[in-house]
Amino acid sequence: MNINQFILNKQITFLNHGSFGACPTEIFQDYQKWQLALETDPVQFITKTGPKFLADSKKRLAGFINANPDDLVFVPNPTHAVNILRDNLKLNPGDEILSTNLEYGAMDRTWDVYCSEHKTKYIRQEISLPLISKEKFIEDFWKGYSEKTKVIFISEITSTTALKLPVYEIVKEAKKRNLITIVDGAHSVGHIPVDLEKLDPDYYTGACHKWMLTPKGSSFLWVKKNKQKDLSPLIVSWGYNAEYPSGNQLHDYHQFNGTRDFSAYLTLPKAIDFLIDHQYEAKAKSCSDLLIKNAPKFCELLKTECLAPLRDEFIGMIVSFPIQTKNPLKLKELLFDQYAIEIPVMVHGDQVYLRISCFWYNNQNDLDVLYAALTDIIEQKTDVLIVT
Numbered sequence: 001m002n003i004n005q006f007i008l009n010k011q012i013t014f015l016n017h018g019s020f021g022a023c024p025t026e027i028f029q030d031y032q033k034w035q036l037a038l039e040t041d042p043v044q045f046i047t048k049t050g051p052k053f054l055a056d057s058k059k060r061l062a063g064f065i066n067a068n069p070d071d072l073v074f075v076p077n078p079t080h081a082v083n084i085l086r087d088n089l090k091l092n093p094g095d096e097i098l099s100t101n102l103e104y105g106a107m108d109r110t111w112d113v114y115c116s117e118h119k120t121k122y123i124r125q126e127i128s129l130p131l132i133s134k135e136k137f138i139e140d141f142w143k144g145y146s147e148k149t150k151v152i153f154i155s156e157i158t159s160t161t162a163l164k165l166p167v168y169e170i171v172k173e174a175k176k177r178n179l180i181t182i183v184d185g186a187h188s189v190g191h192i193p194v195d196l197e198k199l200d201p202d203y204y205t206g207a208c209h210k211w212m213l214t215p216k217g218s219s220f221l222w223v224k225k226n227k228q229k230d231l232s233p234l235i236v237s238w239g240y241n242a243e244y245p246s247g248n249q250l251h252d253y254h255q256f257n258g259t260r261d262f263s264a265y266l267t268l269p270k271a272i273d274f275l276i277d278h279q280y281e282a283k284a285k286s287c288s289d290l291l292i293k294n295a296p297k298f299c300e301l302l303k304t305e306c307l308a309p310l311r312d313e314f315i316g317m318i319v320s321f322p323i324q325t326k327n328p329l330k331l332k333e334l335l336f337d338q339y340a341i342e343i344p345v346m347v348h349g350d351q352v353y354l355r356i357s358c359f360w361y362n363n364q365n366d367l368d369v370l371y372a373a374l375t376d377i378i379e380q381k382t383d384v385l386i387v388t
C-alpha cells in the first residue's frame with residue numbers, strides 16, 4: 001500500500017491522518033458513484049432506493065463493530081452525536097458529568113454549554129502524565145467521582161495526547177456505580193477493534209471518516225436499547241410522528257435531517273471490503289510498531305518524554321510529544337510552508353503537543369523527513385521550537 005492509492009497530494013509528507021482521515025481513490029470513486037445515482041433521480045434515490053442502501057450500509061457497519069444495526073444511527077460526525085446527547089441528558093442542578101482533562105475540545109465545549117444551561121458540573125478529572133499503567137489511569141479517573149456524579153464521558157483514544165484509554169474497565173465500573181456511560185470512539189473504528197456488545201455502554205459514537213477511510217461526514221451513534229425511546233432528535237423532521245413509521249424510532253427520529261447528500265454513508269460496504277482486503281489489523285500493527293520504534297529518537301531530539309509506555313496497550317497509529325514553543329501556530333505553518341509536512345501542533349491546557357499519525361501510506365522515510373525538519377528548526381534556535 002502506498003500513497004498513490006490515496007487522493008492525497010503527493011508533494012506533501014502527510015503525517016496527519018488523525019485529524020480528518022484520508023480517502024483512497026477506490027472509495028472516493030464509490031462515493032461519486034452514489035452521488036451520481038442520487039442526482040440522476042433525486043426523488044427515487046432520497047425517498048426509496050437510498051434508504052434501502054443506507055440499511056445495507058448500516059448492517060455492514062454493525063457487523064464491523066459487533067453491534068445490532070437497529071441500535072445504530074448514522075450522523076455526520078461525533079460532534080453531532082454528542083450534541084444529540086447534550087440535547088437529551090436530563091440532569092438535576094448540582095449533578096456532575098465525570099470526564100478527563102484529555103478530551104477533545106469540541107466535546108469539552110459541548111459539555112460546558114450543557115453544564116452552564118443546567119447548573120451541572122463538567123469534571124475534567126486530571127490524569128497524571130505520562131501514564132504509567134492502566135491501573136494508575138483508572139485510579140486517577142475515579143478520584144473525580146462523587147455522590148453527585150451521574151454520567152461519565154470518556155474518549156477511547158484521545159485527540160491531542162493520542163492515548164488509548166482503558167474504557168472497558170471504566171465502563172464496567174461506571175455501570176456498577178449506576179452511571180450513564182458515554183464513550184467517544186472518534187478515533188477507534190478501523191484503528192483498534194471495536195466491540196459494542198462487549199463494551200456495552202449507554203451511548204457510543206465513532207467516526208468512519210478517519211481510520212475507516214470513508215469520505216468526510218460519515219459517523220455513527222450507537223444507543224443502548226433501553227435509552228432509545230427517550231432520545232429526541234436534534235433536528236426535527238419527517239421521521240418525528242412519522243406518517244409511515246419504520247418500527248424503529250431511533251432511525252425515524254435521527255436519520256432524516258431534511259434534504260442532504262448521504263452518499264458518504266453508502267461507501268461503508270466498499271470501505272469495509274477495502275479494510276479487510278488490505279488486512280487492516282496487520283497494517284495497524286505495523287504502523288504502530290513503526291511509531292513505537294521511532295518515538296525514543298523524537299523524544300531525544302525534542303528533549304521530551306513520551307506520554308505513556310511505548311506499548312500497544314497505549315499507542316496506536318498516532319503518538320504525541322509534549323513540546324516547548326512560544327508560537328505553536330507558527331511552528332505548524334513553518335513545517336507546512338517550508339518543509340511540506342502536514343502535522344498538527346496542538347495546544348491542550350497549558351501544554352503544546354506535536355502529534356504524528358502513521359498510516360498505511362507512511363513509511364520510515366516520512367518520519368526521517370520530519371526528523372530532519374525538526375533538527376533544522378531546532379538548530380535555528382528560535383522560540384518556535386525550544387529545546388532545553
Ligand SMILES: Cc1ncc(COP(=O)(O)O)c(C=O)c1O
Nearest residue numbers: 077078079104155158159184186
Ligand atoms: C477524541 C475526538 N472526539 C471527537 C472528535 C470529533 O470529530 P468530528 O469533528 O468528526 O466531529 C475528534 C476529532 O478529531 C476527536 O479526536
